[in-house]
Amino acid sequence: MGASHSVNGKEAPYYYVPSFSGHPVRTSFAILIMLIGAVAWVNRVPYGNWVFLVGLLSLFIMLFFWFGDAIRESESGLNSKRIDDSYRWGMGWFIFSEVMFFAAFFGALWYAREVTTPWLSNLDHQLMLWPGFSGQWPNFGPAGIVQHFEIIGPFWLPTINTVLLLTSGLTLTLSHHALRASKRGSSIFWLFLTVALGFTFLYLQAVEYMHAYSDLNLRFDSGIYGSLFFMLTGFHGFHVLLGATILTIILLRLIRGHFTADHHFGFEGAAWYWHFVDVVWLGLYLFVYWF
Incomplete structure (x- = not known):
């Protein structure tokens, strides 16, 4: 910081x-x-x-x-400059650990959909272990163990949230460029807009969850699909909450004049994290809502 x-x-x-x-x-x-x-x-x-x-x-x-x-x-x-380098290395390794964290969940999604489901639906498993099991994704388990649910498609809330996050990445970049040009007022404006977009994303995700539970019967216990859906989107939402909170603190510091055009790693570290959150959401949008 x-x-x-x-x-x-x-x-x-x-x-x-x-x-x-x-x-x-x-x-x-x-x-x-x-x-x-x-x-x-x-x-x-x-x-x-x-x-x-x-x-x-x-x-x-x-x-x-x-x-x-x-x-x-x-x-x-x-x-000092040495401490600044330590912060940069620390933030870089932290984001790398987050990449591995989400890679595990994306890997679980791929394995369940592309390996386990077809494997359990072959003739041997249908006769011996899983009678009546269909190899479709998502599935309701053998003999309908999982209550019927509907999935959430990309339209419209997930698409709107994608636009919001991508726009927030743009406004954050504009704020960074303004800070580097010593235009503190412009930097504050664009950063405030970034924070507002982040919290709007969280509000719409809460609306999506309520819709999933009350209207689609899509719950955390809706088989492997429900578990992975809420684990992936929920943990991402938690990261958005942390990122938006950090950016709020950076905004307050920016207003108080803590950063200069040459020395502002607190701002840069928060921006790295926010762009990482954006990239993870793009993966979620494609592999959870579209494919």
């Missing part, structure tokens, strides 16, 4: 080593509570949804204090 290499002409140290921090441990516990609540929620355990919300709220509280410490270090002139 670094912004500058010096403050008021004071050079930053060669390499700044921060003091011991409890933020990583506390944040890990918040994520653990959130995941326990999510598991309990989808398995209809009483109060699972409230445990999830407590974990989510705790996560954002921990991130607020963690970001605050990083911002104070930056604004105190403690971040």
Whole structure:
């Protein structure tokens, strides 16, 4: 989240080593509570949804204090060029780990659709294990174990959300170029528009989920299709929520004048993450809603 290499002409140290921090441990516990609540929620355990919300709220509280410490270090002139390089490497590896995370779910989708479904529908499996099983995707399991549901096509909410995210990538790029040209007012405007588009995407995804549950009977327990649909789109939505939150913090910092045309990695790191979220959505739009 670094912004500058010096403050008021004071050079930053060669390499700044921060003091011991409890933020990583506390944040890990918040994520653990959130995941326990999510598991309990989808398995209809009483109060699972409230445990999830407590974990989510705790996560954002921990991130607020963690970001605050990083911002104070930056604004105190403690971040040298070497620290800036460390931030860039760290963000790059973090995004790489996220690529692997989504690659696992995309791989599960491909394997279930292209390998498992045809394999279980061959004659041997139909006679011995899965009588009446059809090799179509999506399927309702053998003998209709899964309740009938309808899938969500690309029109119109997913397509509208695709336009929103692609537009947000454009507005974020315009904001970045304006910052590099020292046009802070223009940069603030385009970044504000980016944040608004991100939260609009989340609102429309919530509308889509309500439509899926109430009108299409498409639920998390709707077989392998339902599980993968909500895992892929849900985790992506969570990443959009985190990205939009980070961009909101960057917007507030931009308004307060924390960034300059030469030193603004906090902005760049958030932009890298947002563009990654855009690319993942394009994959989801094609392989979940179209194919």
